[in-house]
Amino acid sequence: MNKVVRDAGEAIRRAGIRDGAVIMAGGFGLCGIPENCIAAIREAGLRELTFISNNAGVDDFGLGLLLQTRQIRKMVSSYVGENAEFERQFLAGELEVELVPQGTLAERIRAAGAGIPAFYTPTGYGTVVAEGKETREFDGRMYVMERALHADFAIVKAHVGDEAGNLVYRKTARNFNPMMAAAGKVTIAEVEKLVPVGAIDPDHVHTPGIYVDFIFEGRNYEKRIEQRTNRPARSA
Amino acid sequence: MNKVVRDAGEAIRRAGIRDGAVIMAGGFGLCGIPENCIAAIREAGLRELTFISNNAGVDDFGLGLLLQTRQIRKMVSSYVGENAEFERQFLAGELEVELVPQGTLAERIRAAGAGIPAFYTPTGYGTVVAEGKETREFDGRMYVMERALHADFAIVKAHVGDEAGNLVYRKTARNFNPMMAAAGKVTIAEVEKLVPVGAIDPDHVHTPGIYVDFIFEGRNYEKRIEQRTNRPARSA
Amino acid sequence: MKSASSRERIVLRAARELKDGYYVNLGIGMPTQVANHVPEGVQIILQSENGMLGIGPFPYEGEEDPDLINAGKQTITELPGSSYFSSAESFAMIRGGHIDLTIMGGMEVSETGDLANWMIPGKMVKGMGGGMDLVASAKRVVIIMTHCNKKGEPKVLRECRLPLTGVRCVDRLITEHAVFDFDDGRMILRELAPETSLDDLRAITEARFEVADDLREMV
């Protein structure tokens, strides 16, 4: 039951990611994205991929790298701005896009991992989001029925992971990663630090190892900042 | 915005718990139960209470203390064994009981805190649990629709809490406490150690303070063990 | 009134919506600036829907942390008492009605409190992000926007023309000219800017509104 692999290349090979796969990718903006897995998918030249990811990266980073190479056929996201190549492909009809409200996206992914085939949410009632969907009243309020969102594979990024697949995220890099880890039929976790089993306090585990099939310590993290906002440096 | 109160008595008074209230109480068996709040409710003599809690305590501890004094009108639980007084009151028709599968109970409580009015689960399909409920097929499998389970108040127990209401649980004492903290219209948290704001690592918070209205450091925790199972002592 | 000072007035007025102890989510853009004007003696906790409670100020130069951003993808800091959580938990918090107040920008608001603010006409649709969830479920939804668009056309309408973000979701609308409340489909003028007459306001407002008995001057 060894989950540890050498690198992202071995992970996507052993996971069996193939052309046409539906892949969930963790991250919000460029924060907490599985950089190594994205690079390996680019290198492997996989095509016709569907990505479920809150955003689509920027032109030259994140999932934008796979847009450059035309490896993505469809995106399921809540917000896809900040990416000129995305816009070009979308307007040219080369890229299919399904927009989902962020909370509904998060909950649909959570539902998939949690064995809930459908649930009701007030979000989007009376908007285009509800078009073609069942709506229903509970206690005097209208709700939209939303379905679980499944994926063949999930690629997630954590700060620390152990060899049993337990993951700990850091700050807002957590975001969509925990639900995606649970929702992927096969889940690959890349971590900044891979530690031996027993090194993580069991009360601090964010993603229990049961959800993780393959794990490796990633390399050369760039962790690019999308909007660098700051105050003048502290006076010494 | 001071959430800190002196003790359980002040907490239940300021929260406004009254006769006939619907109260969620955290814990699994006697593990992670809000001992101080239960004692204060007993002392306050509140009556006709409905408790939503996975279990009903034992004869002389946990919610059993409120059964002794006939303060409970109804229990919503998944398992209510190990309590002779409970059985007596139930068989005498003095106590109403609603049994809910444990996972459905946990998810219904989670749904209440998460703004989900209803969801579908495979649990209980074809059993008495599904009687009178809507059932529905998704992708070839049958599911039962279950509704969110709300409460006027939640009383939860954590290991450490800070003055902003952030909570950290210890080991399996976590159980139902996090969902109940989120589901109660008013939530009281009792903790073994109350620490200043800033003392808890933000990545280790299990229940964000937003869910907690009142918090206090409990006293005289008994933390009784229901089934003491062990191996012979280590040889020195 | 110039646009710059209009926006400043709107932001300052919106800051008065902040009450002590509130958990608040501020939208991207103008709403974010409201955090710079928290009234004296008021303490609020800011939620970021990407998974954080307790947003602190921008980091000092050189101390930016790529793992610590807000929903606008800007680098931020944490505060004592902050907490991090997943996007599912974050929107459980939002959808479950735990956010006391959200202040968000608007493109159009209708007289029944409908809101449109996610599709810019003539531009590519970038997505609704977390906006639809916030307006559907925050305890109080305050929309801030300039009263008219750059061409001087009304944005406070009988019915929204743009695709909706939410139906009957707005509790209060603040513009540089007025403050309106929405109550069960009725629109009520609560405050009017000192230099704006009621006739002026009606001229730039397509929506039909009632005037509160205790109409006050907007400050």
Added chain:
Amino acid sequence: MKSASSRERIVLRAARELKDGYYVNLGIGMPTQVANHVPEGVQIILQSENGMLGIGPFPYEGEEDPDLINAGKQTITELPGSSYFSSAESFAMIRGGHIDLTIMGGMEVSETGDLANWMIPGKMVKGMGGGMDLVASAKRVVIIMTHCNKKGEPKVLRECRLPLTGVRCVDRLITEHAVFDFDDGRMILRELAPETSLDDLRAITEARFEVADDLREMV
């Protein structure tokens, strides 16, 4: 065969269901004992539905921790690699099909794989606990029970008489006499105990079953 040795045989046979790397949930009572017989070279991780992965052995005397119990409320220990989580997460894990195997006791099993094991006739109904969730969603559901009740009456029935825990949920049934599989409403005898003839088995089994072509001896 005496009851004690029947139970031992059942437990030992059930232990052979454990495969390396499995995440396993064991029911209260006889199933818990299966953990004492994990085959050589096989490593499993035990889930406890009250919120834990990686159940360790009972604590040493004097080292019991009231904050660390299993679903049977017994004091246990943690292991390197253990993790704790809420009941909602625990049942998300179960309902989501992440548990490879659950081994649970039974009162009655029907020929279509229905299970009854939560209401004891003539006794007060104590509740189903997490059993209904586990049998509905674990990847593999193995039921272990004695073939007949104390009065010698069959428990492997055409239809369950007791209220059900789950419909068509059993993948495999292990008794002291036989191992049966359930496949899309069919019941198939896979293994037969050495001292039990097929006629013996039919005499104590109300359910109708097919016999596998490669029927093996139960060891």
